[in-house]
Amino acid sequence: MNSAANAHLINSESYVQKPFTLPNGIVIKNRLLKSAMSEALGTIDNVPTMKLATLYRRWAKGGVGLCVTGNVMIDARAIGEPGNVVLENDKHMSKLKLWAKAGTCNNTQLWMQINHPGKQVPKGLNKNSVAPSAIGFGPALTKFFEIPRELTENEILDIITRFATTASLAKEAGFTGVQIHGAHGYLVSQFLSPNHNQRTDQWGGSLENRMRFVREVYRSIREKVGEDFPIGIKLNSADFQKGGFTEEESIEVIKTLTDDGMALIEISGGTYESPVMALGSNIKESTYTREAYFLKFADTIRQETTASGLKIPLAVTGGFRTTTGMADALAHDNLDMVGIARPLAVDPDYPHKVLSGQAKTNPIRAISTGIKFVDDAALMEVAWYTRQLHRMGVGKNPKPNEGAISSLVKTLLTSGYKTFRTRRLRA
Ligand SMILES: Cc1cc2nc3c(=O)[nH]c(=O)nc-3n(C[C@H](O)[C@H](O)[C@H](O)COP(=O)(O)O)c2cc1C
Structure with a gap:
């Protein structure tokens, strides 16, 4: 470590x-990025509510530099969960403007994460699900997800245009950028994966063909929003599945997208089949060597690209819990922005604490029901955190000590009911 890097031990927050x-x-005013957390605060027919403005004002006041919203869907026929916001036209522009205004206060950058879930939707929520190929998930997930229908080329082109429409509506509303959701097994990630994309046309096969979809999504957004509007992407380091998207392929995609003009690449990893992105609070510290799970991958990217003179604007998300851990990664130039999600669900003022050197302890604890198979399912933890977002959406404080079992039961009851109502609405 050089002497500048050593200085973080004395004054970590300066990094x-x-x-x-x-x-x-x-x-961006500082190096903290609030990573996307799906709020499920849209109405049953997917219209934004004022709860989103309340929640995002709270986060903006908490001091974060760049705040990425939870995933907003680009097509009402393809939502990922009940309560997602869908943005296809300007019908609810006044509500979006209020959301954007609240979330950009305190000089905060606010980017809308835009997404198409592909086949990763709970059974029965949409009329049918679509994907690059008509391949379902593995045996562990077939209970929850339908076997999708293969997209036609015209449908692929339509989805690409929809990404651009949603991005330009976000810009019109006052969001200061967009982030394409290219991680965690949703449609962009399905196109990239040789397991899930077995097409034999120009959209499948070689890596060049599998990345055509995300490049076209980027190109069509850029055409609509102009040169100055930031477009970022959240991308998997790998799928962590045999025969899936590999780290070597991910690096190639990252280089290509940076060359194309992507403003910021946020690294995450995993899918519902292998949910490494949500690990952390329930795993032992010894299972990863440094604080954040994808730092080693970020190191490799830096090594491979710096030599060729390409500077990748990089964020890494997953596991950051201490100011020294963050400063260490910044001091080593592993990344440019530190992505954090769950700490901000239990403490919206966490960025202020990090920036002022007051964040002394890990803000999150293991969320456990005490039932192993329930705890192992990443969705239980996600449900617990979503409840904290809902509290902030109505102006309350999060409840970091809320019990896991009672939270799970309440969530199952509410989301089961909401899924049922959404399904009826769409029948
Ligand atoms: C409640 C909840 C909802 C999430 N929703 C999204 C989402 O909409 N889009 C996304 O890219 N990641 C989503 N994530 C993943 C987080 O952005 C992040 O990658 C993950 O929690 C690891 O970061 P952390 O260790 O700082 O929490 C979600 C996570 C949680 C806990």
């Missing part, structure tokens, strides 16, 4: 306080 300038010149 996090430093502004970051995106390739297009836009300045």
Whole structure:
């Protein structure tokens, strides 16, 4: 470590306080990125509610530099969960504007994460699900997800246009950027994976063909929003599945997308089949060597790209819990932005605490029901955190000590009912 890097031991927060300038010149006031957390705060017919403005104002006031919203769906026929916001036209522009205004207060960058779930939707929620190929998930998940229908080429082109429409509506509403959801097994990630994409046309096969979809999504958004509007992407380091998207392929995609003009690449990893992105609070610290799970991958990217003179604007998300861990990664130039999700669900003021050197302890604890197979399912933890977002959406404080079992029961009852109502609405 050089002497500058050593300094973080004395003043870690100074690394996090430093502004970051995106390739297009836009300045983010500090190095903290609030990573996407699906809020499920849309109405039953997927319209944004004022709870979103309340929640995002709270986060903006908490000091984060760049706040990425939970995934917003680009097509009402393809939602990922009840209560997702869908953005296809300007019908609810006034509500979106209020959301954007609240979330950009305190000089906060607010990017809308935009998504198509492909086949990763709970059974029965949409009329049918679509994917690059008509291949279902493995045996562990067939109970929960339908076997999808293969997309036609015209449908692929339509989805690409829809991403661009949603992005330009986000811009019109006052969001300061968009992030394509290319991680965690949703449609973009399905196209990239040789397991899930077995097409024999120009959209499948070689890596060049499998990445055509995400490149076209980027190109069509760029055409609509102009040169200055930041477009980022959240991407998997790998799928962690045999025959899936590998780290080597991910690096190739990252290089290509940066060359194309992507403003910020956020690294995450895993899918519902192998949910490594949600690990952390329930695994032993010794199972990963450094604080954040994908730092080693970020190291490799830096090594492979710096030599060729390509500077990748990089964020890494998953597991950051201490100011020294964050400063260490920044000091080593592993990344440009530190992504954090769950700490912000239990403490919206966490960024202020990190930036002022007051964040001394890990803000999150293991969420456990005491029932192993329930705890092992990442969805239980997600449900617990979603409840904290809902509390903030109505102006309350999160409840970090809320019991896991009671939270799970309440969530199952509410989301089961909401799924039923959504299904009836769409029948
Ligand atoms: C309640 C909840 C909802 C999430 N929703 C999304 C989402 O909509 N889009 C996304 O890319 N990641 C989503 N994630 C994953 C987080 O962005 C993040 O990658 C993961 O929690 C690891 O970061 P952490 O260790 O800082 O929490 C969600 C996580 C949680 C806990």
